[in-house]
Amino acid sequence: MSLEQVYQDIKNSFSSLWQTKQRGNSLEIITPYATTNNRFVSVFITKQGSEYVITDGGWINGGVYDNISQIEEASFLKILFHFQSSLGIQEVASNDGTTYYYLKATKPIDIPSRVFDLSSFIQNIVSVSEINFETIAERETKARFFSKANEFLRSFIQSDKIKFSQYLNSERKELRFNAIYYNKTNQFTLINYITGSTQQSFENNIFKTNTLFEMADLSVYKDFISNKVSLIDTNASGFLPEKIGHYLSHLENRTGSKMVNWHEKQKLQSILN
Amino acid sequence: MASKRMKEIRENYEFYNKLLAERKSVFSEVIDINSTGNNANTLEKIEPVKHPSITDDMALIVDVKVNNHNFFQFKLRYKSFVDQPFFRFDSDGDTHRNKVDGTPLGVQSVTTPHFHKFNSEGLEIAYKTDKLLNDNESKALEDINLCIVHFFHESNIRLNKDEFPEIKIMSNTLGFSFVKDDPNQNITFP
Numbered sequence: 001m002s003l004e005q006v007y008q009d010i011k012n013s014f015s016s017l018w019q020t021k022q023r024g025n026s027l028e029i030i031t032p033y034a035t036t037n038n039r040f041v042s043v044f045i046t047k048q049g050s051e052y053v054i055t056d057g058g059w060i061n062g063g064v065y066d067n068i069s070q071i072e073e074a075s076f077l078k079i080l081f082h083f084q085s086s087l088g089i090q091e092v093a094s095n096d097g098t099t100y101y102y103l104k105a106t107k108p109i110d111i112p113s114r115v116f117d118l119s120s121f122i123q124n125i126v127s128v129s130e131i132n133f134e135t136i137a138e139r140e141t142k143a144r145f146f147s148k149a150n151e152f153l154r155s156f157i158q159s160d161k162i163k164f165s166q167y168l169n170s171e172r173k174e175l176r177f178n179a180i181y182y183n184k185t186n187q188f189t190l191i192n193y194i195t196g197s198t199q200q201s202f203e204n205n206i207f208k209t210n211t212l213f214e215m216a217d218l219s220v221y222k223d224f225i226s227n228k229v230s231l232i233d234t235n236a237s238g239f240l241p242e243k244i245g246h247y248l249s250h251l252e253n254r255t256g257s258k259m260v261n262w263h264e265k266q267k268l269q270s271i272l273n
Numbered sequence: 274m275a276s277k278r279m280k281e282i283r284e285n286y287e288f289y290n291k292l293l294a295e296r297k298s299v300f301s302e303v304i305d306i307n308s309t310g311n312n313a314n315t316l317e318k319i320e321p322v323k324h325p326s327i328t329d330d331m332a333l334i335v336d337v338k339v340n341n342h343n344f345f346q347f348k349l350r351y352k353s354f355v356d357q358p359f360f361r362f363d364s365d366g367d368t369h370r371n372k373v374d375g376t377p378l379g380v381q382s383v384t385t386p387h388f389h390k391f392n393s394e395g396l397e398i399a400y401k402t403d404k405l406l407n408d409n410e411s412k413a414l415e416d417i418n419l420c421i422v423h424f425f426h427e428s429n430i431r432l433n434k435d436e437f438p439e440i441k442i443m444s445n446t447l448g449f450s451f452v453k454d455d456p457n458q459n460i461t462f463p
Contacts, residue, residue, distance in 0.1 A: 016379035019368070024455030030368045030384065038397070040368040040382055046457040057456035062314055062338075064366045094460050096340060098314065102462050144311045151313035 028057070033119045036127040039065045041119045045111070054114045055102040056122050062098055067129040068139050071165055072146070075133050083124050087117045095159045097150060137197040137237075145195040145233045145262075146178065153179055153191070156269055168221055175215055178231075181272055187226045189272060190216055195233035202238030206247045213255035228257035229271060235262060281355045283395030291326060292351060293360055293390070297430045298323045299333060304421075304438050306337055307445045314339050316442065322349065322430065329353055333430070335440065337417070341365070341453040342442050345417050347424045361389040362424050364415065369399035386411060386420075388427060402427060417442070 001009070017032035017040065026046045033041040044057040059065060070076035083089070089101050101121065103114040132139070150164050161182050168175040168190070179191040192209040196202030213228045230251060233239060252259055260267050282289045299320050310317030316337045321330040331351040338344040344365040348358035368384045373396065383399035392398050404410040404423060414420045422437045424430075432438050442450070 013378040017382055019382070019384060021384070024458055026455045026457045030382070034370045034372075038370040038372055040370055042367060044455075044457050046455075048462055053457065053462045055457055055462070059367065059456070063312060090462075092460065092462055096314070100457075100460060100462070104462065140311070147309075147311065147313040151309065 026057075029115065031115070031119045033123040035065060035123055036130050037066060039126065041122045041126070043115055043118050043122070045115075050106065052105045052108070052111055052114075053102055054105070054111065054118050055100050056118065058094060058098040058100045060099070060101060060122060060125055065126045067126045068143050069146075070129055070133060070139065072142055073133045073139075076128065076131075079128050080125060083121050087121050089118065089121050093163070097154060097159070097164055134201075135197065138201055141195055141197040141233075141236055141238075145236065146193055149178070149193050149231055149262075152265055153181075153268070157181060157272065168216055168219060175212055175219065177212065177216075183226055183272070186224050188224060189227040189229060190225060191229045191231060193231050193233065195236045196238035197236065198238045199240050199243055200238070202236060202240075202244055203247055206244065206251055209257075210251045210255060213251075213257050217255070227271060228255055229268065230257050230259050231265070231268070232259060232261050278395035279355055279357075279391055279397070280395060282359065282391045283393065285354075286393045286395075288354075289359065289391065292324060292331070292349075292354070293428060295325055295429065297325075297331070297428070299430060299432050299438060301438055302432060302436075304335055304440045305444050306335055306440065306442050309339065310336070320438075324351075327351070327353075334358065335421075337442055340451050342417070342450050343415055343452050343454065345420075347421065349428060358389075359391065360428055362420070362427075363387055363389070364417075364420065369397075371398045372396070373398065386414065 014032050019030040021028040021030070023044065026044045028042050028044050031041045031043065035041065042057065042059065044055050046053050046055070060067065061069070063069065089103060091099050091101050093099055101118070103118050105111045105114050153162055162179055164179050166177060166180045168177065177190045178193040181189040181191060183189060190213065192212060194202065194205045194209055196205050209230055216222065216225060216228070232248070248259060251257060258271055260271070299322055301320055304318055304320060306316045306318040309315060316339055318335045320333040322333050324331055331349060334348040334350060336346040336348070346364065347362045349360040350358040363385045365385050368382050369387060369389070371381045371383060373392070383401065386405050387399040387401050389397055389399050402423070404414065414423055417440050421440055425437055
């Protein structure tokens with residue numbers, strides 16, 4: 001085979017990987033980009049008014065690529081923000097709390113370029129989520145508890161009154177809490193989850209929550225904070241009350257935050273209402 | 274993770290095939306799926322499975338997306354052997370890449386619905402059965418209760434002598450069936 005024939009074969013092989021599936025008013029486009037866990041990236045194109053929206057379908061956040069969320073891991077977040085800002089990727093949360101990553105185009109001529117960028121973003125983020133920044137046990141413990149806690153809060157709070165994984169100062173991406181509950185205009189409650197697969201990681205999460213609450217009380221937003229709540233994962237293997245109890249007391253006394261144990265999670269409803 | 278080769282499977286491939294091929298049994302006539310598992314967006318039910326050659330149980334995991342009941346997965350897991358499921362069916366979702374030398378790039382892509390199993394190298398590969406390749410039959414298998422029969426045939430599992438369980442989703446509620454084929458539906462992108 002001549003090198004020119006090799007090139008033609010490469011080009012044809014790549015081209016044949018493009019596929020589509022019609023999904024209601026959206027078109028799923030299966031691209032030739034593959035992740036390190038051998039999944040081809042899909043993007044979803046919809047028309048919204050006069051614009052075209054190209055999205056990830058919520059698949060990154062929904063774990064459809066068998067990726068585990070690492071949204072609490074600082075190194076992962078740096079990578080995520082790098083790709084998001086370099087490629088201009090926007091995000092929005094659906095009513096059920098799923099994050100959608102997307103790009104828009106007003107002219108059809110720009111759509112291929114947007115698909116190129118969004119596919120590259122998905123490929124990189126899903127692949128990077130495979131890296132073990134933390135132990136698998138730690139990742140799974142956090143992912144499980146965060147998912148359960150978010151679901152519980154969503155079960156009794158209107159979706160427009162709560163934001164998950166939210167920065168106190170969203171423009172500067174500073175002081176991120178697991179959830180912020182907007183009680184009423186100019187008043188909100190900061191909620192942080194404390195879990196960990198080992199005693200050490202549990203302690204570290206207590207220290208982190210302590211620092212976040214202290215810094216929030218020193219920020220320009222301090223007058224708007226009506227409550228601070230620490231939600232404690234009493235089922236986590238790192239939850240050893242006799243060893244971490246004094247750290248929890250310190251967090252409570254130092255920051256005035258309210259402690260809610262997961263097995264008494266109903267208390268959250270009365271605190272927030 | 275799928276990209277990694279599963280050493281346990283590669284080194285015990287005969288045992289792996291035996292896990293798949295021999296007749297296995299489940300005992301619940303109805304599989305009621307009412308609550309979420311480790312992931313809040315997925316309803317999950319785990320059923321014990323008996324295999325004639327092993328003493329402890331393996332597990333049949335049935336996952337259904339909360340907001341799209343047509344998006345479901347059946348998985349077989351035997352934790353004493355490998356942590357992740359060793360056989361699986363995906364009704365919807367992402368397209369798998371079978372990264373195997375000798376397979377042309379153009380045909381490495383396997384869209385859903387598809388099954389997943391491991392090859393003798395311990396690499397997870399996706400495949401479609403003849404039924405899944407036939408458009409009409411594949412359409413019929415979007416029904417979870419027809420599809421579990423296909424999954425049971427493919428992995429040789431039965432209830433009693435030659436029966437199959439019935440799956441009920443959210444039977445503890447009013448029983449609305451949520452279908453959201455278009456992921457962008459009802460979302461405003463600012």
